[in-house]
Amino acid sequence: MTYLIPRIKPIYPLYRLNSDVFRIGAQIGITTEIEDEEDQFWTLANLLNGKNHLDDIASGMREKYPELTNQDILDGITILNDEGVVEESFPDKTTNDRYIPNINYFSRFIDAHGDRFQVQKKIRDTRIILLGLGGGGSNILALLAGLGPKSITIVDYDRVEAGNLGRQFLYREGDIGKKKVAVAKNAVEKMNSEIEIKAFDKKIVTVEDVLELLNDVDIVVCAIDEPPFIIHRIVNEAIVKAKIPCVFGASQVSRGRVYTVLPGVTGCFDCLNIQFSKNDPKFIEQFVGFRNIHFAPPSIAYGPGIFQLVAGIVDELVRVITNYAPPRSLGTQYEINYEDGSSFCHPSWPRFAAECPTCGEGHYDDWEIFQYYELQE
Ligand SMILES: [Zn+2]
Structure with missing residues (x-):
């Protein structure tokens, strides 16, 4: 699986608990907590901001961690995606504003393999x-x-x-x-x-x-x-x-x-x-x-x-x-x-x-x- 412009889902906050641990999400039961002494995942999560293509994310990571391969970086994104906190940005997809809350709700359930806009389209x-x-x-x-x-x-x-x-x-x-x-x-x-x-x-x-x-x-x-x-x-x-x-x-x-x-x-x-x-x-x-x-x-x-x-x-x-x-x-x-x-x-x-x-x-x-x-x- 590859990615286009993967991002941390905007429905979740990304924040530090202390110098070694950060969290994505704030709700009991669906919050991901990551121990990250070397800051690699924290750096990656911050590059997953919806503005960076996969290549930009890879070069951003290698600036700080030159030893990482493309596969390492893909694996890192996949680990976050498996936690359910990553989605594709789909910057070109639009919808009637009235359905944006629906699509944001569906993003909770759809990971980077899927398309939250498609859920709304099925309803339409x-x-x-x-x-x-x-x-x-x-x-x-x-x-x-x-x-x-x-x-x-x-x-x-x-x-x-x-x-x-x-x-x-x-x-x-x-x-x-x-x-x-x-x-x-x-x-x-x-x-x-x-x-x-x-x-x-x-x-x-x-x-x-x-x-x-x-x-x-x-x-x-x-x-x-x-x-x-x-x-x-x-x-x-x-x-x-x-x-x-x-x-x-x-x-x-x-x-x-x-x-x-x-x-x-x-x-x-x-x-x-x-x-x-x-x-x-x-x-x-x-x-x-x-x-x-x-x-x-x-x-x-x-x-x-x-x-x-x-x-x-x-x-x-x-x-x-x-x-x-x-x-x-x-x-x-x-x-x-x-x-x-x-x-x-x-x-x-x-x-x-x-x-x-x-x-x-x-x-x-x-x-x-x-x-x-x-x-x-
Ligand atoms: Zn029957």
């Missing part, structure tokens, strides 16, 4: 569909507007109500009574005019309702959770048929969950039903008991809680699209606890290619659970 090339513009979806949409995908298709059938204003920050008092899709489209066009917004005033009831929206879409975000479980099953079947990945989110009172289905790769939502059917003896009793009370929860999870879930959903979407860091919810439920700020992954579930009726070769009749998903009056 992505066409997203967002189902639902309620507590989750409206705030997800604001975050997506900042990220700058190529297009966002929004789908909802509701109107803005006074009760939304405490946690759905896309909407204003003057929007009460208006259709959410219209208000949201208008808001995002003002936030980021680079994004193409398509709005559908529509209630999702059937698999076909979803399928007909999935043309020209790269990824789905499902932010609708009513009727509970049933709607996820409908969306799951559609995205499996269309072979389009989907990030699902759901909020309970003080916890939120994110899980992602990559059709044909990870287990789908019905595979999760099979997993529970196989392993949890109380699964069906619990499911039927819950279903029979027709539980229609009031709006729970206040703004700060919702924001934690929304952040988890949108970051997961970016991970799935760009792989800037490994996704956390592939075939598993990533749970966020608003009470103490913690998060964890549930045990993952596999794809049951032979047994799942939705993403595999199985039959619905083979699994008792699926008969209870019928919509009840």
Whole structure:
């Protein structure tokens, strides 16, 4: 591996602790500390300032340390790169100023072998569909507007109500009574005019309702959770048929969950039903008991809680699209606890290619659970 204009990432401070030791970074866990009695690494790190080509760095080093070979100097840069503190400067690459904070964030994860601008470009090339513009979806949409995908298709059938204003920050008092899709489209066009917004005033009831929206879409975000479980099953079947990945989110009172289905790769939502059917003896009793009370929860999870879930959903979407860091919810439920700020992954579930009726070769009749998903009056 060689380098063009390698530099210490500007997101990290470079500073001395004493005459023998210096540090790059100031955050616990990601700070590199180097003991350097001969000052060679300190000299090298200071030459990695984004202004010097590799040749300039080599000659700068040899001025002080004539015994060093080109290979020694390359090895020195590689040692720093392996610590994750070096990147290519890319002086000729530019971006819309609004995306610079994104690119600086991605630079934390991308070393001199990679290209942080490419991560943003992948987002810019992505066409997203967002189902639902309620507590989750409206705030997800604001975050997506900042990220700058190529297009966002929004789908909802509701109107803005006074009760939304405490946690759905896309909407204003003057929007009460208006259709959410219209208000949201208008808001995002003002936030980021680079994004193409398509709005559908529509209630999702059937698999076909979803399928007909999935043309020209790269990824789905499902932010609708009513009727509970049933709607996820409908969306799951559609995205499996269309072979389009989907990030699902759901909020309970003080916890939120994110899980992602990559059709044909990870287990789908019905595979999760099979997993529970196989392993949890109380699964069906619990499911039927819950279903029979027709539980229609009031709006729970206040703004700060919702924001934690929304952040988890949108970051997961970016991970799935760009792989800037490994996704956390592939075939598993990533749970966020608003009470103490913690998060964890549930045990993952596999794809049951032979047994799942939705993403595999199985039959619905083979699994008792699926008969209870019928919509009840
Ligand atoms: Zn499946």
